[in-house]
Amino acid sequence: MKNLTRVLLAVVAFGFLVGSSRAGDEVDKNLTKQMLNILKEWKTITPGTTRTELLKVFTTEGGLSTAARRTFVHRRCPYIKVDVDFTLSDPKQRDERPTDTVSKISRPYLELPIGD
Numbered sequence: 001m002k003n004l005t006r007v008l009l010a011v012v013a014f015g016f017l018v019g020s021s022r023a024g025d026e027v028d029k030n031l032t033k034q035m036l037n038i039l040k041e042w043k044t045i046t047p048g049t050t051r052t053e054l055l056k057v058f059t060t061e062g063g064l065s066t067a068a069r070r071t072f073v074h075r076r077c078p079y080i081k082v083d084v085d086f087t088l089s090d091p092k093q094r095d096e097r098p099t100d101t102v103s104k105i106s107r108p109y110l111e112l113p114i115g116d
Helices: 002-025 029-043
Strands: 058-060 069-074 077-087 101-105
Touching: 029 069, 029 077
Parallel strands: none
Antiparallel strands: 058 069, 069 077, 077 101
16 A cells, blocks of 8 residues: 555656646746846835835836825836835825835735726
8 A cells, every 4th residue: 555655646746747847848938037027126126215216117006095005017017016005204295205115015916907
């Protein structure tokens, strides 16, 4: 029985190895490189980054937002989005200002664009 279990585990493991190598053959290297570059850009946006710096990588998206929280889309692909919370330059402000700083940024996610 132990030998049968080992054989079955080996067959399953081999299937995963073969399956993953087939998937690897279908990888679009150009798309993968572009996605890597977008992820690297996203990683540059950290708490303390100004709204002005954020807007070099992302742009605003339609939909509901406040000065303290907004969804942004990547400049090269409107399907790549992040949600950003800001520390406002003035706690009483109601408008977005270039000097507001990022307090939190989500991981990038994919979603269809929202129209106003």
